[in-house]
Amino acid sequence: MTTRLSARELTLRYGERIVSTELSLDVPDGAFTAIVGPNACGKSTLLRAFVRLLRPAEGDVRFDDRAVSSFPAKEFARSVGFLPQDPLAPENIKVSQLVARGRFPHQSLLATWSEADDRAVADAMDAAGVADLAGRDVQELSGGQRQRVWVAMVLAQQTSYLLLDEPTSFLDITHQYQLLGLLAGLRDEGRTVIAVLHDINQASRFADHLVAMKEGRVVAEGTAAEIVDAALMKEVFDLPSMVVPDPVTGTPMVVPTL
Template sequence: MSVGLSEGHGGASAGDDAGARLRGTELTLAYERRTIAEGLSVAVPDRSFTVIVGPNACGKSTLLRALARILKPAAGTVVLDGRSIADWPAKRLARTLGLLPQSSVAPDGITVADLVARGRYPHQSLLRQWSKEDERVIAESMAATGVADLADRPVDELSGGQRQRVWIAMVLAQQTPLLLLDEPTTYLDIAHQIEVLDLCARLHDEGRTVVAVLHDLNHAARYATHLIAMRGGRIVAEGAPGDVVTAELVEEVFRLPCRVIDDPETGTPLVVPAARHRVRV
């Protein structure tokens, strides 16, 4: 089932600023007195599946929050479609950019269907009330994330993995051309992780720009068309996974000795950590 745009896929080249609807320039990102990044610049290639990777506390989620206008930069500018994102009206921004934050809290007692329906709020107005189109999009969003059979269940009764898929369904229901996902596979078992990443890949194929923060480097290398590797609040490398993911890069970014081989399923880079102990056979 398809949820999203019907436009054909056409990726921009890595690092091509001219093909970037969303970019940050010379960003200083901080929480109160703690600075996370300074002079950070990034351009998200239009219609790419961009994945941000890096060790814990390197600034991945902070960068995503700034790109989504959740965190105001202490310096620098985030620009969307040639205009400072700070100047966008809230509802228009919500029709253009959807965000799945790292942690979300649902109102007490709200059902799955009602929470997903909140994704349609940006499309409502005095002249446009609830419609059959809204119902169709909600049904498709729940089906695409595998939560249709939970529609009448209270969200606070669900498992962590089920709740995560419900939040993803709500973001899908916004039908935005840009999707920012902060650790979308959190709480999910391996089968559901692959389902969610396959869904993200389908949305990208349909024409959406998808930006995700992922912890699993092998998942990132398999699914991303554009990879951004961060450490210590700076971008260490970016580009196509086949160009970026090397043993040297993994050791520099993650401090992990490894080998990088071809994934036997996809041919994308596959990181094999060096053995800590050799087992005698």
């Protein structure tokens, strides 16, 4: 397995509250990794450390054999895109303007807005299914529409790595599967996707690599076929269940037995 992004012996904390200790993880390059686990187990905290929003108290995060803290902000943002769990849009901003902010890492005094930027924004809005909303005020949109606009902004960034924290939040089931299919398609094009997901069956169907977390530590990682079973569901989620083949894909499908 090749990896460009890794965590080594991390201690992650918010003030005096420790979330994780001795946490290590290698993210497979060119794969779709889904991080799953119960609420407040450290999934989002790990993503924040990966993208430099949280400095580890101990250990380090490395990208291309460099500490992520050593990268200039724009250089890092040209390689790694991030969609947080609860992004906030400025007031009175149109959809097309918000999506265009994904091009900021590519702008400089010598490289101003170009036709390539226009194409990147248009392609991102098409991919996220929000092209018809381009002229709307973001604040007027439903939660699901806003979520798809934020996804479009990250796509417009055109990074080789995409990290998304609960990207299916607020989406109806059709748009959830469309988005996960889009992310799998980006993986097929050679990009690396890391997403925090709540639905274990969606994670099993779409992701190549699953990371199961509990209480700030990695309990298991591997393909869905390797790690998803009734014992894991009981240990991680305290959920009695049986695991059967997904009738569409053959991947593990969890059926609660409560």
